[in-house]
Amino acid sequence: MTLQRTFIMVKPDGVKRGLIGEIIKRFDQKGFTLLNAELMTVDRSKAEYHYMEHQNKPFFGELVDFITSAPVFAMVWEGENIIEVSRLMIGKTSPLEALPGTIRGDFAFTKEENVIHGSDSLLSAEREIENFFGLLKKRISKDDFPFEDRKSV
Ligand code: GDP
Ligand code: MG
Secondary structure, eight states, rough: OOOEEEEEEOOHHHHHTTTTHHHHHHHHHHOOOOEEHHHHHHHHHHHHHTTGGGGTSSTHHHHHHHTTOOOEEEEEEEEEHHHHHHHHHHOSTTTTTTTBHHHHHHHHOOOOOOOOEOSSSSSHHHHHHHHHHHSSSSSSOGGGOOOTTTGGG
């Protein structure tokens, strides 16, 4: 069992385009569990903390402007291997690489405004959930780390 929690956010473009319901539907139908959700505007410090790994990129300012420009729909979802599976459901960042059938493949057409965010690792998920919703109750355990540790089990 590798039950995980992840942070999923419908970005301002996705909210404006009426995609909240479609995105909830896909995660629900996959069998994942919605633990928390809120429509909210994001202030600059929350956005900068959320995207801290991109702080030295030339597009960082534009990215923070975009995320703070209009409401987002922030969610916490739980499920088996959800961090990796949700990234597959979301699709690649660039519209040239996001496959049909993925959320970005079906709905996004630019890499700057690409409808949805999903955490890319356990550490990011914990940090992002805390940033938007407060402290996680569940701590990361050995079982959450794939491959290496489980070889010996
Ligand atoms: P993700 O993990 O698939 O969301 O992609 P990244 O971590 O590489 O980038 C984070 C987010 O920054 C993306 O989802 C886009 O919204 C945005 N982004 C990525 N590349 C660019 C860019 O070249 N310009 C701008 N303005 N935004 C970008
Ligand atoms: Mg990323």
